[in-house]
Amino acid sequence: MLGNFTYHNPTKLIFGTDAMAALSDELRAYGPVVQLVYGGGSIKRNGIYDQVMRALADAGKTVVEDAGVMPNPTVEKLREGVAIARENHVDLILAVGGGSCIDYAKGVAVSANLPESVDPWQKYWVDFDEPAADLEVIPVGSVLTMVGTGSEMNCGSVITNHETKMKVGHVFADVRVFPRFAVLNPEFTYTLPRYQMVAGIFDIMNHITEQYFSGTDDNTSDYLAEGLMRSLVAASRAAVRDPRDYEARSNIMWCATWALNTLIAMGKSTDWEVHMLGQAVGAHTDATHGMTLSAVALPYYRLVMPYGVEKFARFATNVWGVSPEGKSAEELAAAGLDAMETWMREIGCVMSTGELGVTEDMLEGIADSTLIMQGGYHPLSRDEVIEVFRASL
Amino acid sequence: MLGNFTYHNPTKLIFGTDAMAALSDELRAYGPVVQLVYGGGSIKRNGIYDQVMRALADAGKTVVEDAGVMPNPTVEKLREGVAIARENHVDLILAVGGGSCIDYAKGVAVSANLPESVDPWQKYWVDFDEPAADLEVIPVGSVLTMVGTGSEMNCGSVITNHETKMKVGHVFADVRVFPRFAVLNPEFTYTLPRYQMVAGIFDIMNHITEQYFSGTDDNTSDYLAEGLMRSLVAASRAAVRDPRDYEARSNIMWCATWALNTLIAMGKSTDWEVHMLGQAVGAHTDATHGMTLSAVALPYYRLVMPYGVEKFARFATNVWGVSPEGKSAEELAAAGLDAMETWMREIGCVMSTGELGVTEDMLEGIADSTLIMQGGYHPLSRDEVIEVFRASL
Numbered sequence: 001m002l003g004n005f006t007y008h009n010p011t012k013l014i015f016g017t018d019a020m021a022a023l024s025d026e027l028r029a030y031g032p033v034v035q036l037v038y039g040g041g042s043i044k045r046n047g048i049y050d051q052v053m054r055a056l057a058d059a060g061k062t063v064v065e066d067a068g069v070m071p072n073p074t075v076e077k078l079r080e081g082v083a084i085a086r087e088n089h090v091d092l093i094l095a096v097g098g099g100s101c102i103d104y105a106k107g108v109a110v111s112a113n114l115p116e117s118v119d120p121w122q123k124y125w126v127d128f129d130e131p132a133a134d135l136e137v138i139p140v141g142s143v144l145t146m147v148g149t150g151s152e153m154n155c156g157s158v159i160t161n162h163e164t165k166m167k168v169g170h171v172f173a174d175v176r177v178f179p180r181f182a183v184l185n186p187e188f189t190y191t192l193p194r195y196q197m198v199a200g201i202f203d204i205m206n207h208i209t210e211q212y213f214s215g216t217d218d219n220t221s222d223y224l225a226e227g228l229m230r231s232l233v234a235a236s237r238a239a240v241r242d243p244r245d246y247e248a249r250s251n252i253m254w255c256a257t258w259a260l261n262t263l264i265a266m267g268k269s270t271d272w273e274v275h276m277l278g279q280a281v282g283a284h285t286d287a288t289h290g291m292t293l294s295a296v297a298l299p300y301y302r303l304v305m306p307y308g309v310e311k312f313a314r315f316a317t318n319v320w321g322v323s324p325e326g327k328s329a330e331e332l333a334a335a336g337l338d339a340m341e342t343w344m345r346e347i348g349c350v351m352s353t354g355e356l357g358v359t360e361d362m363l364e365g366i367a368d369s370t371l372i373m374q375g376g377y378h379p380l381s382r383d384e385v386i387e388v389f390r391a392s393l
Numbered sequence: 394m395l396g397n398f399t400y401h402n403p404t405k406l407i408f409g410t411d412a413m414a415a416l417s418d419e420l421r422a423y424g425p426v427v428q429l430v431y432g433g434g435s436i437k438r439n440g441i442y443d444q445v446m447r448a449l450a451d452a453g454k455t456v457v458e459d460a461g462v463m464p465n466p467t468v469e470k471l472r473e474g475v476a477i478a479r480e481n482h483v484d485l486i487l488a489v490g491g492g493s494c495i496d497y498a499k500g501v502a503v504s505a506n507l508p509e510s511v512d513p514w515q516k517y518w519v520d521f522d523e524p525a526a527d528l529e530v531i532p533v534g535s536v537l538t539m540v541g542t543g544s545e546m547n548c549g550s551v552i553t554n555h556e557t558k559m560k561v562g563h564v565f566a567d568v569r570v571f572p573r574f575a576v577l578n579p580e581f582t583y584t585l586p587r588y589q590m591v592a593g594i595f596d597i598m599n600h601i602t603e604q605y606f607s608g609t610d611d612n613t614s615d616y617l618a619e620g621l622m623r624s625l626v627a628a629s630r631a632a633v634r635d636p637r638d639y640e641a642r643s644n645i646m647w648c649a650t651w652a653l654n655t656l657i658a659m660g661k662s663t664d665w666e667v668h669m670l671g672q673a674v675g676a677h678t679d680a681t682h683g684m685t686l687s688a689v690a691l692p693y694y695r696l697v698m699p700y701g702v703e704k705f706a707r708f709a710t711n712v713w714g715v716s717p718e719g720k721s722a723e724e725l726a727a728a729g730l731d732a733m734e735t736w737m738r739e740i741g742c743v744m745s746t747g748e749l750g751v752t753e754d755m756l757e758g759i760a761d762s763t764l765i766m767q768g769g770y771h772p773l774s775r776d777e778v779i780e781v782f783r784a785s786l
Contacts, residue, residue: 005408008406017396219624224620231616266647
């Protein structure tokens, strides 16, 4: 059932092999000073940096560089970015990279005009406050070089605090936090290492299942989610066979955006518990986000499956094409998770947290970092959290 | 394959049984004079008019009434609306109704500030020009009372010229033409006569199939389309059994919006030929839009099926659950269209143009009004147009 909700997603997506040609025109809509956010410098090796700099020059912008955004952006880096934005009176933050860069850019965008006495970590990622209506939020734009997070078309941002061992996401209930535009060229993902590509693919799948596995209603959102999952499975198999398959890469990029741009959550409650578990692993290991999810997902889903067996049975049939004939709902549901496992192994997902550096003695600490959420089929007890982590080792 | 495209849809959708409560706040973002557009007055009988007037009063607006928008809005009515907008220096056009009211409101919005020497019909619906960048487009908002057209979240508008027997749609390539907001309360559709409800349901299905039946690529858009169709079929069966089934009505309303808000057309070529055929019937009979589509759709699809047999076979399996076992592609494709026919008869679609008042002697004239489009599996010849209309009688 679709209850009460508001859908409002004004991000302009410019998609395809020619997308970069539109960048300078997009930039002209903003003021003169651009904070250019990127990561470790791979964009300098693959030529994307030069293309972006040319577009910035064409549009007559003054560029303030803000490089070195790490895969799980930290609160220390966030404070650095805020200082840069304040000092230079930045008019636009342009993130060139994947979800980490865009998440970070949003963090800077909402924090730069806070009173200096307010700590952005406390305000946004601990207290989950919203930016005040009269607080100026700096516009964010993006050039996407890695798919998975959907950050290019949503209002979420994940920041990590190593001091408190917390990796926390905030979905801002403020339309100003959505990127104003995103340049999506699937070819930009060709040079991504296979490990990152696969991590991104599982991240996308998990974004969809996080929203899909809740409720018992017949809901259009779930049908859309099934369509996205079927497209993703087909495209990921093709991309693993040939990483330069444009059709596959373009479909994966498009699935990623729609997997997490609020659409398939409309009218649904969600708990995002796999992300809570994976983010706790990430806070203790700094492992690649998508692989923390793949390492914990199956033990988690097998544990909660009995509480939502009908939906897991539907998942088996509608996503994986498992025939219901001669199977009980439980058998069908289990067969669906088995089919997902086969696909995960086939594309090369990390299947255990041990591979990510987790050891038995770390489990209690990781459990301490795990947020327990309501809204899914079954909120975990502390013992169940430990059980999932132990089964994931 | 997803080629080059831009997706930008900034309409804010406020959905659910409480959606009207947000209207006055939305209205506050616009200037003081509101042109209130509605149809034959059913909103006065079901109480929606009073709710809208209260929200307008709460927001302190001056209301200029513009009632009597007909089911297929005419160019004469459009000229009337333009005169009202000019005379009153309107700040917002609020359409309360279905697609006809919203299409009409968009027509007024783009035309009101044209030089008086420019005829909007010629400019927008004959020459397919775009509003100049420096031409002010009046903002449009809507309160939806009938589902089907998707006009609440797109930039299209269909206007009919009885003098030239042309019913023509223009999809404006201008983001300013999208409604700024839409209030979607599924309960508002409870009082709709069954004929109108069924016409709306088939209109939605046809919006999806028009975009689905093209190309041979594996494309995320087609997977999303399949999800929407499966949701629509399930929900429409429930709504026909019980018109006050909120879950069914809410899913139908949501499917309608996403069936035609540009998303599932991304990266695709489309011909919209069923709409061209149906709109020609509409121009000669003034019949209900959705029923003109249902009357011509099957003869058309059965004629073009051999040119896109693989997609029609996929449609049979992925939308209608037809087993491919023991069937050739042609047999599977045919079985899919048969399954659609069974569903159409079950929900009560009009299955022939004869029921809409078309007679054999009108066929040549209707064919003269039919635009032949490229982009699908097979552009019709004149003889084939006549063949489809004869088979539809």
